[in-house]
Amino acid sequence: MVNADIPSALDLTDALLHVALRADADRVWIEPLALNETIYTIAIERKGKVLATTTLEAVLAQAVIARLAVIGDVDPTADSSTTGTTKIRKGDRASELVVMVRPGPRCPYGLVWRYGRCRPY
Numbered sequence: 001m002v003n004a005d006i007p008s009a010l011d012l013t014d015a016l017l018h019v020a021l022r023a024d025a026d027r028v029w030i031e032p033l034a035l036n037e038t039i040y041t042i043a044i045e046r047k048g049k050v051l052a053t054t055t056l057e058a059v060l061a062q063a064v065i066a067r068l069a070v071i072g073d074v075d076p077t078a079d080s081s082t083t084g085t086t087k088i089r090k091g092d093r094a095s096e097l098v099v100m101v102r103p104g105p106r107c108p109y110g111l112v113w114r115y116g117r118c119r120p121y
Helices: 009-022 058-071
Strands: 027-033 036-046 049-057 082-090 093-102 110-115
Touching: 009 036, 009 058, 009 082, 027 058, 036 058, 049 058, 058 082, 058 093
Parallel strands: none
Antiparallel strands: 027 036, 027 110, 036 049, 082 093, 093 110
């Protein structure tokens, strides 16, 4: 049985990509909280300024990271940092997505991704 109140990792990843494109973000960080590895924080940034933050349970955050890794052709289980790229678009806005997955000391994943400037497609 699926809980309708909890979004799937696919839906959440899509929403995150849409929001980042719409906000013309250049970085999105998904990382575990320093003192609580069961909670991850997501921060959306543009030009070094934080536009929005939220938190997710670790299982859902790690599923989002794994989904982004698949989109960016990155192995989320690698022992060292790995990077991949792909193009993404929403409507007439397109950007290059650079996905970097890095193993963390306390958890299996940390993630940083950057967008090139969004341009009309």
